[in-house]
Amino acid sequence: MKQYISFSFMAAMLLLSLHHLQDSEAAIQCSDVLKDLSPCSSYLSTGSGSPSTACCGGLSAVVSAASTTADRRAACSCIVSAMSQNSPNITAAAALPGLCGVTLPFPISANIDCSKIS
Numbered sequence: 001m002k003q004y005i006s007f008s009f010m011a012a013m014l015l016l017s018l019h020h021l022q023d024s025e026a027a028i029q030c031s032d033v034l035k036d037l038s039p040c041s042s043y044l045s046t047g048s049g050s051p052s053t054a055c056c057g058g059l060s061a062v063v064s065a066a067s068t069t070a071d072r073r074a075a076c077s078c079i080v081s082a083m084s085q086n087s088p089n090i091t092a093a094a095a096l097p098g099l100c101g102v103t104l105p106f107p108i109s110a111n112i113d114c115s116k117i118s
């Protein structure tokens with residue numbers, strides 16, 4: 001029992017320190033980025049019509065949350081992995097920031113290089 005407790009304690013400390021490490025690198029969470037951008041999914045998958053107000057609002061929320069280089073890179077990686085899983089209409093995705101009047105720190109394309117973001 002005592003051993004079990006100390007093991008859980010160590011595991012909890014390890015998790016906490018890992019979490020803290022991630023926090024110091026980037027405060028932005030991929031899950032938040034995806035949640036913000038979820039209203040965009042129908043526009044992005046079909047490429048038809050125009051993005052909704054909720055979609056544009058989500059996009060500007062991501063941009064304002066990504067205030068440091070680490071955050072912008074984290075948001076970028078998150079979008080890249082979401083794009084590889086959902087294969088959106090790239091033309092529509094690339095047009096999205098312009099349609100919303102939001103400036104992204106990186107252009108959306110089929111091969112985004114997140115490490116180039118500063």
Ligand SMILES: *[C@@H]1O[C@H](CO)[C@@H](O)[C@H](O)[C@H]1NC(C)=O
Binds near residue numbers: 046047048
């Ligand atoms: C992608 O969206 C554009 C309009 O933004 C449309 O012209 C094009 O046909 C769409 N492509 C596919 C593969 O759906």
